[in-house]
Amino acid sequence: xxxxxxxxxxxxxxxxxxxxxxxxxxxxxxxxxxxxxxxxxxxxxxxxxxxxxxxxxxxxxxxxxxxxxxxxxxxxxxxxxxxxxxxxxxxxxxxxxxxxxxxxxxxxxxxxxxxxxxxxxxxxxxxxxxxxxxxxxxxxxxxxxxxxxxxxxxxxxxxxxxxxxxxxxxxxxxxxxxxxxxxxxxxxxxxxxxxxxxxxxxxxxxxxxxxxxxx
Amino acid sequence: xxxxxxxxxxxxxxxxxxxxxxxxxxxxxxxxxxxxxxxxxxxxxxxxxxxxxxxxxxxxxxxxxxxxxxxxxxxxxxxxxxxxxxxxxxxxxxxxxxxxxxxxxxxxxxxxxxxxxxxxxxxxxxxxxxxxxxxxxxx
Numbered sequence: 001x002x003x004x005x006x007x008x009x010x011x012x013x014x015x016x017x018x019x020x021x022x023x024x025x026x027x028x029x030x031x032x033x034x035x036x037x038x039x040x041x042x043x044x045x046x047x048x049x050x051x052x053x054x055x056x057x058x059x060x061x062x063x064x065x066x067x068x069x070x071x072x073x074x075x076x077x078x079x080x081x082x083x084x085x086x087x088x089x090x091x092x093x094x095x096x097x098x099x100x101x102x103x104x105x106x107x108x109x110x111x112x113x114x115x116x117x118x119x120x121x122x123x124x125x126x127x128x129x130x131x132x133x134x135x136x137x138x139x140x141x142x143x144x145x146x147x148x149x150x151x152x153x154x155x156x157x158x159x160x161x162x163x164x165x166x167x168x169x170x171x172x173x174x175x176x177x178x179x180x181x182x183x184x185x186x187x188x189x190x191x192x193x194x195x196x197x198x199x200x201x202x203x204x205x206x207x208x209x210x211x212x213x214x215x
Numbered sequence: 216x217x218x219x220x221x222x223x224x225x226x227x228x229x230x231x232x233x234x235x236x237x238x239x240x241x242x243x244x245x246x247x248x249x250x251x252x253x254x255x256x257x258x259x260x261x262x263x264x265x266x267x268x269x270x271x272x273x274x275x276x277x278x279x280x281x282x283x284x285x286x287x288x289x290x291x292x293x294x295x296x297x298x299x300x301x302x303x304x305x306x307x308x309x310x311x312x313x314x315x316x317x318x319x320x321x322x323x324x325x326x327x328x329x330x331x332x333x334x335x336x337x338x339x340x341x342x343x344x345x346x347x348x349x350x351x352x353x354x
Contacts, residue, residue, distance in 0.1 A: 059280040063296045064264055064272055068245070068280075084279070090247060090260075092278050105247075105258065106336075165300045166281060186280060190297055194280030 028153055031145035037152060037179075038136055044179035045134075050077040051180070053201040055084075059194045074198065080128050081212040095214055096128065102214040111214075126170060126186075141170070151176055151183075165189065173197075244329050247336070247353040248275060250283070252307055254346075257283055261352060263319075263329050271327050273315075288315050290325050307348070314342035314350035330354050 031037060052075050059068040072086040082096040093104040103110050129135030136143060140163065141156035152174040158164050166188060173183035180201060187193040248261035259277035266272055266287070274285040284302055286295040293312035318340045321328050330340060330352060338354040 057280060059276065061262075061274055061276075061282070061285070063285050064262060064274050066243070066262065066264065066274075068260075068262070068276075070278070086278055089245075090278075094278070103258070188282060190282075192282065192297075196280075 028146040028148040031147050031152070034143070034145035037145060037174075041136055041174065041179045047204075048078070048180070049204050050207050051075070051201060051203055052205060052207060053198045055196055055198050057086075057194060057196045060192050062190070062192055075207055075211050076128065077207050077212065082128050083211050095212055097212050097214045100214050135172075178203075242329060244332060244354075246330065246332060249349070249351040249353075250275065250311075251349040252302065252310075252347070255301070257302075259283065265327075265329055269327065271319075271329065284311070288312070288327065290316070290320050290327055310344050310348035311350065313344065314348070317342045318350070318352065 052073070054071065055074045056071045057069065059070075061068065070086050070090075071088045072084065075081075075083040075085070080096065080098055083093060085093040091104075091106050095102045095104070101111065126135060129138060135141070135156070136154065140160055141158055144155045144157075146153040146155070154172040154174065156170040156172065158167055158169075167186060168189045168191075169185075169187040171183075171185040171187065172181055173185075174180070175182045180203075181198060183195065183197045185193050185195045242265035243263060245260055245262045247258070249256065249258045251257075257275075257277070259275060262274045262276075264272045269289045270287055271289070272285075272287045275283045277283065281299075282297055283299050284295065285297040286293060288294075293308065293315065295308055298308075319327055319330060332338075332354045336353055340352040340354065342348075342350045
């Protein structure tokens with residue numbers, strides 16, 4: 001009798017914890033007129049000349065029943081200089097300088113060829129677009145805004161059929177205080193997703209030119 | 216044997232079975248991989264996961280998290296569960312199947328062997344079919 005009541009208490013506690021977490025997610029309410037928010041995000045983008053931060057990436061794979069975690073450093077400098085540098089579990093960097101892409105894989109540099117170039121370009125456009133503010137005004141996506149207690153959420157649904165083949169939605173999590181991007185979720189057609197969160201953000205600091213070197 | 220003993224032994228058997236399944240579910244390897252298909256080069260990571268003694272699930276995806284192909288393979292068959300549109304060709308799937316067969320199936324026992332990683336990642340496993348298809352696993 002004692003054991004079964006302990007079990008019931010445990011079930012109750014777990015169900016409450018689950019209910020609470022779901023309720024937190026559901027607290028996001030639609031923003032009917034996002035024009036002021038867009039204005040503030042654009043203002044943040046105008047003021048931002050560079051960003052340096054750490055990131056953590058989690059890729060959910062339902063078929064494999066696995067979450068793949070990686071992390072590293074992110075660098076952005078206006079207008080379109082970008083470096084994604086993975087340090088864990090492998091050393092791998094993607095540098096985007098204007099419209100050139102360089103991959104550095106375990107110390108070996110390579111300029112990317114046409115096949116996946118388009119996909120990298122799309123993703124890089126999304127990355128730079130979200131930090132320089134152009135993504136929210138892009139005609140490639142239809143945006144829906146939501147407000148949660150701790151963040152704004154923008155759901156960007158692609159309108160381009162080719163992009164829909166590998167992305168069903170991009171979700172941006174926007175910081176309520178400085179309007180920078182705290183998180184980015186790329187949802188695939190299958191429902192699997194990659195969630196990237198940004199921490200220790202430093203704005204408008206000088207980034208050494210070597211970081212974006214592609215020659 | 217009375218009823219409670221039967222239930223008890225049934226539960227123990229279930230636990231042993233669950234433990235066996237769980238133990239096997241932990242058998243996985245992730246390595247760097249490259250596929251060249253009709254001149255198109257894809258690099259990223261390949262994950263293999265043994266789900267039972269005969270079947271291995273695999274996923275090939277790039278560092279940014281975009282999936283190229285996912286599926287399951289056993290010594291006689293390859294099933295695709297997800298594939299990027301630019302790879303969705305019979306010849307690609309057939310070559311991938313041949314590549315896995317060549318690199319990962321034990322010729323003597325006919326069973327699938329998960330590749331072992333080397334400490335300095337210096338081992339390369341390569342399957343090549345002319346200039347049209349190359350599969351490289353960096354272990």
